[in-house]
Amino acid sequence: MIKGLFVKKKKYATIPTGKVKQDVPEGIMSKCPECKHIMVTKELRKNLLVCQGCQYHYPMSSQERIAALIDEGTFTEYDADMISGNPLEFPDYVEKLEGDRKKTKINEAVVTGAGQIDGRDVTLAVMDSRFRMGSMGSVVGEKITRAIEHAIDKETPFIIFTASGGARMQEGVLSLMQMAKTSVALNRLSDKGLLFISIMTHPTTGGVSASFASVGDYNFAEPKALIGFAGRRIIEQTIRQELPDDFQTAEFLLKHGQLDRVIHRSEMKKTLSTLVKIHTEGRV
Amino acid sequence: MAAELEFERPIHELEKKIAELKSFMDEKDIDLTDEIKRLEEKLSNLENSTYSEMKPWDRVQIARHAERPTTLDYINYLFTDFIELHGDRLFGDDEAIVGGVAFYKELPITIIGHQRGKDTKENLRRNFGMPHPEGYRKALRLMKQAEKFNRPIFCFIDTKGAYPGKAAEERGQSEAIARNLVEMAGLTVPVICVVIGEGGSGGALALGVGNYVHMLENSTYSVISPEGAAAILWKDASMAKKAAESMKITAPDLKELGIIDEIIEEVKGGAHKDAKHQAELIDQVLEDSLHSLLSMSKEELINQRYEKYKKIGQFGFVNDSIVVK
């Protein structure tokens, strides 16, 4: 159950700086890394972690995301105890996983489960960029694939929030193959005529961008989210020119026809709820 | 003359020495037959040991060899009446991927593959075999066409990866790759993939969701190049040799990880030593694979692909001591 996922934050005042931008604010007061606007953390959370000054969308943990979206008390988590092995016997990998488990209170970079949005059943997967940068290894691939299979069994829509640096290097080509694994499952979901909504959040890059994130029946993104396949620096090195500031942002993708909409966090639940409604009640 | 590979240097030195002795013998009229015979035996042993104990980095060198046979070379040997088809009908024609229709032993098929160049000029035209979105979309168009006319599909994989460029991102590199993965999963015709050179990341996988995936003995398949991995892991691209070993990117590695089906034997020293013979070795495996798939129904083909990929990965559970595969 989702309730067990929540952690009490330590209560001492720390002001996040630009450097720890990835981290969710923990102190009593929080300073926006974009516009330096200072907000009471409690207020910031009530505002779904969106800065009132500049609308900057702070990264959300999987727990916070689920709480913001799923009707209270309806979430059941799947495969919460699934953990990575160390197939390539990478030094430090096991320790790094263990560290992230302690830090995030989740066992891997995606949380999956079933729940309701305004009373309608959905199957959900939420990636968490705090865990190994949200990278996809065997567990992320397997959990998402199983979630899709649950959606097929229960004939529910499948909704995914992506947040990932791409494939997990420490699992080598096994991580690459998770792109194929999730894709065969998505093909079956689509074949059954079931709805798939992808919401790309900051950041969605590499192998995650080049697999399930980009093939929703609806592709959405949060404002300013970084979305792309190749890294900015690698592209700049390859083409020997500087890239525009908005390159690989959600707005850039929207302009280039890669997204259906960019959705502000305050509109997210309402939009998804309406779409799910259109797809469940509107079916002939 | 093939460019010399580092690990082959002792062989080439010995070959040179034997040649010298032979010409010395002719010139000076001295009988060195025994000595030459001894060295030739030594050469044979050295070749056997060198080529039977190839290190991952040696295989990377062979996989990247400028003269390694490409998709078009194999098409020439394996298929008849090949007609190349161009363009994605949306933006352009990406020559980093070639495709078309042909016969494989009287059976109409579709063949698609990455295409490197063999010299600088051709490499520029083909962008070193690194596709843009239109390449993947051309591939998908040809796959859907094959499906419509019930033709099996062969995919030859040989790319360093998707091209990391501005235009590629603007035109939806991610979506193009992702779309191929999902669509290939659902194809109702047999799909057989062979990694013939480098299988670089998403750019390779975009032609790689098949009922069978085979690798040539000296090809590689990886999530990131050894140089890229080294740069990330040790902040030093020159550690690529070490990365090639720890990342498990060779055909034997992938077979062990349960990712590929067959390792296709290569001619001694690598496919570039005898492309025609190499094509024959590929031919045997293609024929067997195709034979076993032709008896399957459309649904069986899709389900076989599903089960194949569903199995890939290694994970466990919090209270397990054993990691299940």
Ligand SMILES: [Zn+2]
């Ligand atoms: Zn702000």
